[in-house]
Amino acid sequence: MHLKQLNANVKKTRRGKRKPRLHSQIEPQEQQEPQMKTFLALCLITTLVVVVTRVIAELHDDHHDNNTIVVMLEKKANPLPCMKNLDNNAYNRFKNKHILDSNFNIADKIEWSKYLYEKGLCGRVPVQSFFQRNDEGKVKYICEGQGFVYKDNLCVSQETFTVIHVTSDAKPCRVTEVVPKEQKVMLACDTIANVECLPVHYEKYNGQPHEPQKCQQMLANASPLFAIPFLDLIKIVSIIFILT
Structure with missing residues (x-):
């Protein structure tokens, strides 16, 4: 009787033990x-x-x-106005391309040719757009709460500006047409050097409808996740x- 019980216990023990899988038996996918x-x-x-x-x-x-x-x-482009721009010279580039830094007769094509040549802007694009020198402050204000959000980091001005559209050739540097126009403008606005929200790009404006929200407020009201x-x-x- 004791012998039978012992044999039964041995069989149970053998059945309970499982051989460990060898490393070579592990699924390749695992x-x-x-x-x-x-x-x-x-x-x-x-x-x-x-x-x-x-x-x-x-x-x-x-x-x-x-x-x-x-x-x-x-x-x-940044998905919202006034987000950080890694290029600390972005506004200076914009200013060089679009804001006059000297006074001359804006109706004189020869004067324009000299100006574009000195700035290295001859033929940069077929038609270039410029703000007058004394409008620089108002241009900045577009990005500082005086502009409305269009999309991404683009802001539409509340008021109109005198924008001078200049057509030129690259070689030789020659201005062929100068057209001043009173109009609203659209600018891309980014924060430069973690200090100030400034224009970094001029975008052609054709009366596109904009949001009622101001540019600077757009970023301030956005959640951190939405701003990514x-x-x-x-x-x-x-x-x-x-x-x-």
């Missing part, structure tokens, strides 16, 4: 999934580091032609998903 996630995460992080490093290097290289970084920054560009938000979510 081995590859963590490795794939790690590889993708490293690739994404490396890409982000390279991009950030290039931007920082461009912004701090005093001897480098800044056209490259300007192209990089201008390709992607959509593609950047997708990247952030992707990184979190991969790392988890």
